[in-house]
Amino acid sequence: MADVWPTGAAWGEALSIAGVDCRDLAAEFGTPLYVLDEADARMRARAFYEAYTAAGAHLVSYAAKALCATAVLRWVTEEGLGVDVATGGELAVALRAGVTGDRLTLHGNNKSVAEIEAAIAAGVGHIVIDSFEEIVRVADAARRAVVVQPVLIRVTTGIEAHTHEFISTAHEDQKFGLSVASGDAEEAARRIVKLPSLRLDGLHSHIGSQIFDARGFEAAAQRVVALATRIRDEQGVELAEFNLGGGMGIAYLADDDPLDVTDMAAQIGDIVGKQCADAGLAMPQLAFEPGRAIIGPAGVTLYEVGTVKPVTLEDGSVRTYVSVDGGMSDNIRTALYDAHYTVALASRESKAEPILVRVVGKHCESGDIVVRDAMLPGDITAGDLVAVAATGAYCRSMASNYNWVPRPALVAVSEGQASIILRRETIEDLLELDAGA
């Protein structure tokens, strides 16, 4: 049974996180509220840093897209991580957080020239080249800035991994990267090494998300190693770095069972080491980009219950709809990915018999579901607080103002204290964008 709650969560009369009672959080900051257990996030960042460094990584980067806020980027860099950014917006937050350029990686299938220029000006460690056109764009921008920009090539290996499964094809029908199978990846290497404003450091592969074991990485690494061997043999270029991306999964439900961080790191390190040895390739430096696995489990969303409505279903059974004061605007993942979450009554203890519930939001849409199926105490009622676990990643970062609902605050809790990371939006913030009637 996986523990889906942050390490600082304690269940007494009410849920507390890092020593802060959730009822006090709701009273001080309002609901809905995103709460991050700072020590939990730091512990996971440190664990990834240590495990993957031990496995041969020279850089473990936090994927800022999971949750982008200066405090979070400061935590993870203090624990040893770099930061990978995909846009000018994420880059701006990273720079504001004081992340130095050499700890930054710029991603993206369609970086604007302005984003490329900003990244070069910031001295980012690597720009990950995603297309032939981008080779020229980055080379031109580097030449204008009179620098030699280190780059990686994003390659598509045909491996797509998810949870305990992976699929392996010759081609990948998606927007990212340059295909290994078609020869485009090798051709990109040929072009890059001819350009004096670029320095080709290595290859980048990303195989998916919510990955629970190492077999997908093994299959992808095999193709990356084979490609690097061909590039060495045919072009005489030794590649110093393999960035194997992110996608390490987390538990959203108690029966989710992701591989231990240290185990997966060791397995991947061993796999690549063996494959390189077999290929007669010097072991490259490795790099990894976990995002969700650092910040996801540290986050909890607190909601206040409004309406509780038992609905009789076709078969005569009853499903109780528990409406909360947020919904698809603060967590689109349930509707978008059919994601599953764990929910619990947080503001009091209850011995009432559990009932089947669906936790829904307040948006004007029947698909506005937060937790599709869960059990909550049968006396759940208006004014109760419920907590949804593992909402640190891809909830605030994908939040909208649907139904003109302002986005919740994000607070950090640590050693009995709470502090705001992203303040709550207000209706005035929304109206400020509106030019008027």
Added chain:
Amino acid sequence: MADVWPTGAAWGEALSIAGVDCRDLAAEFGTPLYVLDEADARMRARAFYEAYTAAGAHLVSYAAKALCATAVLRWVTEEGLGVDVATGGELAVALRAGVTGDRLTLHGNNKSVAEIEAAIAAGVGHIVIDSFEEIVRVADAARRAVVVQPVLIRVTTGIEAHTHEFISTAHEDQKFGLSVASGDAEEAARRIVKLPSLRLDGLHSHIGSQIFDARGFEAAAQRVVALATRIRDEQGVELAEFNLGGGMGIAYLADDDPLDVTDMAAQIGDIVGKQCADAGLAMPQLAFEPGRAIIGPAGVTLYEVGTVKPVTLEDGSVRTYVSVDGGMSDNIRTALYDAHYTVALASRESKAEPILVRVVGKHCESGDIVVRDAMLPGDITAGDLVAVAATGAYCRSMASNYNWVPRPALVAVSEGQASIILRRETIEDLLELDAGA
């Protein structure tokens, strides 16, 4: 073949809308850009007003959730419509737009007490009661405000309509409303009429979205009429209003074929009239709530093309990924609902042979697709502008800052002039919420 473009769209050397060249729009306001054809939106609002008034409606309300901005609410009210709002945020925009309380309807499955109080203070024409608990909440708030608040009961009829199909069940497994089948809707009427601070005006039914014919409305109206008859016979209460909601569909693709506005209005009016006559019920006033059908077709999103990448598929065919400078942050509907859109090269004419493309965004996610399958000229290239049709509804309203991408501006075009409705967000706006490192 449906025309998916706004009525003011003209295709010459480049796409112009209401006499404004899209290249000038991109140059002045940047891309991505949401563009609304004001005359088109007004024409559709007027058409709905006239057709549904002729069919027996005393109120046709624009559903603000589709796109909520003061200018839009002003346009539609000037053309005769009321406004339905689902949150305090939408209510605030409506009041700022000068919509008078009597033209407003408040919806929502989980209205907060603050929202109920604000609606009562604004003198909204109707609050739509969605649960037993809400009867008490609204009655209490009205009593505190010393007013008698007119209300409707949101009933679930078991009819769910979509496009040319509808399903009919005894129960509805969703969060909205009070069930007709279980007797909850009748029980709600019993409770409401006993409360002196509430006035029960009628029933509200909403059966779905993207509805292309009147048969779903017919099936739902039958159950609403039967319910009203029972309430009259058993409780002696004559209900003066049936609000049949919205959901009238629009064309996203050329072969979509929604029913003409006037035809559907006339059919629904006839159906309800006949059903009431059969039941010996006085014909109630009708009300309707179109949202998408007013503002959806008036909107176009302009994007600039960045990367163009041909990808060889497993079967040897080629799909060209055309990356634009926006994506799932400004249009989540493709990823969320598997929605389909029409896209065209907008900034120039091309005689190049069309190729199969997928228009994708710039977000760090493989599901970041704007248009899944489309044909564009084979010479599509970086710097081109493409236009996506029918993005007026549920695009800006559901937009996020995923990857910390600021949301695009929304501009209105009318008689050769462009004006900002919602200004473009900036990275500074996003950082303003961030409490710092």
